[in-house]
Amino acid sequence: MSKIGKAPVTIPAGVTATVDGQTVKVKGPKGALEVTVVDEIGVKLEGGAILFSLNGETNRHKAMWGMSRTLVSNLVEGVTKGFEKKLEINGVGYRAAVQGKSLNLALGYSHDVNYPIPEGIQIVTPKPTEIVVSGIDRQKVGQVAAEIREYRGPEPYKGKGVKYAGEFIFRKEGKKK
Template identity: 65%
Template sequence: MSRIGKKPVAVPKGVTATINGQTVSVKGPKGELSFNFTDHVSVELSDNGVSVAPRDQSKEARAAWGMSRTMIANLFKGVTEGFSKKLEINGVGYRAAVQGQNLQLALGYSHDVIYPIPAGITIQCAKPTEILVSGINRQQVGQVAAEIREFRGPEPYKGKGVKYATETIFRKEGKKK
């Protein structure tokens, strides 16, 4: 039994939710999002919020139950508050700058890496060594942050590269004579 799936998702003020077939659509102050849930769960809108229940006791239905509830909760949080990921750049000469619709990264290669910023995502560089990725879609924010980190992931000897602000790099000891 899903413990998180049993709890209904409260609809915040200023947000409208509609269920049309297998789609939950949410509209709020920051924008509009939708989620297509599987046939294994049933979703209904009531006075106390959106509740999710499995259609039967199969393994697939129980697995999709909590996930569907969490995805719907992410829709509500996205259209009201939004999501953000903070990245840090460590290394001599490593820096980032936003130029129009592109993120320009100097990561120690012979050329600068140009990353086009996708629609629905905003990237800010308060300092040349900090990148803030934000948007209303949690999956898209995480994917963009992962793609930026992939250009030069942190290495374990000196800690150089792009890392999440909450990430700790396990350091290795260098060669001994």
Template identity: 65%
Template sequence: MSRIGKKPVQVPAGVTAAVEGQKVTAKGPKGELFFVANDDISVSLENNAVVVKPLNDSKEARSKWGMSRTMVENILKGVKDGYERKLEINGVGYRAAMQGKNLQLALGFSHDVVYEPPQGITIAVPKPTEIVVSGIDKQQVGQVAAEIREYRDPEPYKGKGVKYAEERIVRKEGKKK
């Protein structure tokens, strides 16, 4: 049994949730999101909480149970507070700047990399070596942060590149004589 799936998701104050069949819609101060649950899962709204249950005891239904509950929790938190991911840039001459809505990265290539964020995502550059990606959709925020990091992954010898703020780079020892 899913330990996560058993717990109902409380609807936070300031957020309205609606369940229509398999579709869960959440509206909040930051915006509106929805999630469509799999056909093996039943979703209902009871006592200002969203309850997720499997329709049968099959392995497929049980495997999607906890994930569906987590997705509902993520949309409820996203429309209320939103999500953000911080990136750090390490390396001599490596820096970031905003060019209108686009992110301009100098990462040691012969040209600057210009990244255009998708709709619903905002990128801020408080310092030239720090990038903050924010939005209401957790998956989209993580995807954009991963795409920016992908331009120059942190390398293990000097630690140069773009890394997540909480990421720890395992360093390697260089050549020996």
């Protein structure tokens, strides 16, 4: 039995949620989001909370139960608080700056990398070595942060590159004479 799937998603004040078949729409102060829940899971809105039920007893049904509840919970959290990922840049001459609708990255290549900022995502650079990606869609925020990190991931010898804030980079010892 899924401990996550059993728990209802409570709708806070200032947020409206509608369930239309398998589609859950959530509207709040930061925006509106929607998700379509898989057919194996039953969804209903009852007394200020969204409840999820199983439509079968297979392993797939049980797996989708907790996932569906988490997706809807992320919608509610996104339209109320939003999501944020922080990236750090380490390396001599490595820096980032937001210019209009793109993020300009100097990562040690012969050219600067220009990353176009997608719709619904805000990117801020409080310091030249720090990037903050924020938005209301958790999946989109994580994807954008992963794409930025992919341009120059942290290397294990000197730790140079783009890494998540708080991420531990396993360091290797260099060759010996």
